[in-house]
Amino acid sequence: MKLKFLTIIIALFCLENNYAQHTDVINSNRPGESFSAFAVGKTVVQLESGINYLNEKHTLLDYKANGLGLDFVTRYGFFKEELEALLEINYQNDTYQTDLGSKGRSGVKSATLGAKYLVYDPYKNRKEKVNIYSWKANHKFKWNSLIPAVAVYAGANLNFSDNPFLPDTDNLSVVSPKVMLVTQNQFAGGYVFVTNIFADRISTDYQTMEYVITLTKGFNEQWSGFIENKGIQSDYYADLIFRTGAAYLLSDNLQLDASISKNFKDTPSIFYCGVGVSWRYTGKYEDVVLKAPKDKSSKKKSKKDKEKEKTKKRLDEVELTKP
Numbered sequence: 030m031k032l033k034f035l036t037i038i039i040a041l042f043c044l045e046n047n048y049a050q051h052t053d054v055i056n057s058n059r060p061g062e063s064f065s066a067f068a069v070g071k072t073v074v075q076l077e078s079g080i081n082y083l084n085e086k087h088t089l090l091d092y093k094a095n096g097l098g099l100d101f102v103t104r105y106g107f108f109k110e111e112l113e114a115l116l117e118i119n120y121q122n123d124t125y126q127t128d129l130g131s132k133g134r135s136g137v138k139s140a141t142l143g144a145k146y147l148v149y150d151p152y153k154n155r156k157e158k159v160n161i162y163s164w165k166a167n168h169k170f171k172w173n174s175l176i177p178a179v180a181v182y183a184g185a186n187l188n189f190s191d192n193p194f195l196p197d198t199d200n201l202s203v204v205s206p207k208v209m210l211v212t213q214n215q216f217a218g219g220y221v222f223v224t225n226i227f228a229d230r231i232s233t234d235y236q237t238m239e240y241v242i243t244l245t246k247g248f249n250e251q252w253s254g255f256i257e258n259k260g261i262q263s264d265y266y267a268d269l270i271f272r273t274g275a276a277y278l279l280s281d282n283l284q285l286d287a288s289i290s291k292n293f294k295d296t297p298s299i300f301y302c303g304v305g306v307s308w309r310y311t312g313k314y315e316d317v318v319l320k321a322p323k324d325k326s327s328k329k330k331s332k333k334d335k336e337k338e339k340t341k342k343r344l345d346e347v348e349l350t351k352p
Contacts, residue, residue: 053281057307058102060274060286061257063223063241066147066178066213068106068113072313075104079286079305083123087297096123098138100305111147115184116140121194134193141207143184151176152215174216177224182209186230206231219247237263251278268292270299282309 058064059077069075078101085094099120106113122135151173184207188195209227216222225241239262245255257272274288283306290301 054278055282055284055307055309057276057284057286059284059305059307060276060288060303061223061241061243061245061255061272062259063225063243063257064115064145064180064182064209064211065223066180066211067150068111068145068147069104069309070311070314071106071108071110071112072315073104073106073309073311075307075309077102077104077305077307079303081301081303083121084300085297086295088295090297091128092297093126094123094134095126096121096134098122098301098303109146111150111180112144114142114144115182116142136191136193137189138192138194140187140189141184142187143182143207145180145182145209145211147178147180149179151178174214177212177214180211180213182211182227183207184209205229205233219253221245221247235263235265237261237266252276253278268294268299282311283307 052067052070055075056065056067056069057075057077059079078099081098081100083094083096083098086092101118101120103116104113117140118137119139120136121138123133125132125134186205186207188203188205207227207229208231209225212224214222221244223241223243223245225239227239229237229239239260241257241259243255243257245253247253252275254275255273259268259270259272261268261270270290270292272288272290274286276284276286278284285304285306287304288302290299292299
């Protein structure tokens with residue numbers, strides 16, 4: 030089974046596809062948690078980070094946790110335009126309180142290293158016709174926008190033996206797999222709809238099935254807003270978390286954001302709020318040159334031109350040899 034899965038992944042990576050993933054302005058996954066289907070572009074380095082205030086309270090276990098969390102993501106495009114590597118690190122520092130007292134906790138809560146590959150891009154060969162006489166025609170709903178871009182992700186969770194945030198490290202592997210299916214639709218009016226469905230901590234006692242759905246709206250060239258829902262299901266924990274926020278584009282390669290997150294249960298109740306920044310480096314990026322389809326008619330024409338040139342050359346040589 031593992032060999033079959035590996036063969037499929039290698040085959041997807043070897044597909045010929047020269048369509049550029051690089052965009053004129055930065056395309057960040059922040060401030061939401063979902064991954065977009067598109068990569069940053071070959072040789073592009075992108076950093077996404079944020080700091081959050083967090084508050085958790087569990088009525089049954091009778092504990093409270095207050096503190097700060099730091100998220101850091103590095104994205105790098107390599108080998109092909111559609112492929113990127115991702116390193117995600119989540120650091121947390123909080124105060125954990127129970128009836129027995131309180132203690133400070135700090136450390137890397139989670140660390141994941143993986144790669145994402147764009148399998149299918151419906152916009153690659155699609156040419157949208159622009160009606161210069163009608164704004165309404167250009168912004169009306171298009172049925173082909175229901176066909177999403179599709180990407181796959183495979184990664185590994187790196188668990189640390191002294192992690193104070195894991196319930197029982199003895200039952201967690203040092204390395205555990207994570208796989209994800211990503212879809213993305215772009216609708217008229219500046220709307221983008223992203224879905225992530227993934228299995229996390231596979232083969233451990235804490236394996237989870239999760240989803241994240243995000244709807245983003247671009248208001249103008251600088252401002253955008255989003256709403257998001259995250260669902261978690263496992264044998265030891267289930268939850269629904271809702272998130273909303275906004276992002277502001279400072280420049281083509283720099284974005285600021287802010288967001289708040291909340292669930293609607295008390296086992297535990299969760300509230301997060303924070304700000305973040307995304308930055309990319311494109312100094313080594315080279316535009317992808319798309320190969321134009323061969324035109325048979327131009328070939329025939331070029332052959333005729335060559336024959337004419339040869340004939341003209343011969344006539345010129347004859348003229349030169351005349352006394």
